[in-house]
Amino acid sequence: MSNVLNRSLAIGAAAIVFAALAYGGVSAEEKKKAAEPKPAACKTMTAEADCTARTDCSWVQASVDKKTGKEKRKAYCRTKPKSSKKT
Numbered sequence: 778m779s780n781v782l783n784r785s786l787a788i789g790a791a792a793i794v795f796a797a798l799a800y801g802g803v804s805a806e807e808k809k810k811a812a813e814p815k816p817a818a819c820k821t822m823t824a825e826a827d828c829t830a831r832t833d834c835s836w837v838q839a840s841v842d843k844k845t846g847k848e849k850r851k852a853y854c855r856t857k858p859k860s861s862k863k864t
Contacts, residue, residue, distance in 0.1 A: 819856040828854035 819834035828836045839852040 819854045822854040825852065825854075833857055 816831070819828065819831070822828045822834065825836050828834045833856060834854050835857050837853050837855060839848050840850040841848050
């Protein structure tokens with residue numbers, strides 16, 4: 778009787794482990810499919826055309842000293858501020 782009980786417990790435990798592994802494998806595959814690459818952050822863009830093509834980014838022109846004609850600050854792309862709705 779004890780031998781039959783041990784075998785049934787072992788088979789049950791093996792079935793539970795197998796089911797857990799199978800379920801974990803499916804959820805990992807679903808996560809990989811669901812993960813899409815995010816678009817590049819606005820601050821990483823160096824071309825004006827790329828920056829202005831997106832609606833959530835704005836291009837800031839370079840700051841040039843009028844007297845010397847030298848560039849004080851390079852042009853860059855930044856994220857537009859989020860509009861807050863006030864009620």
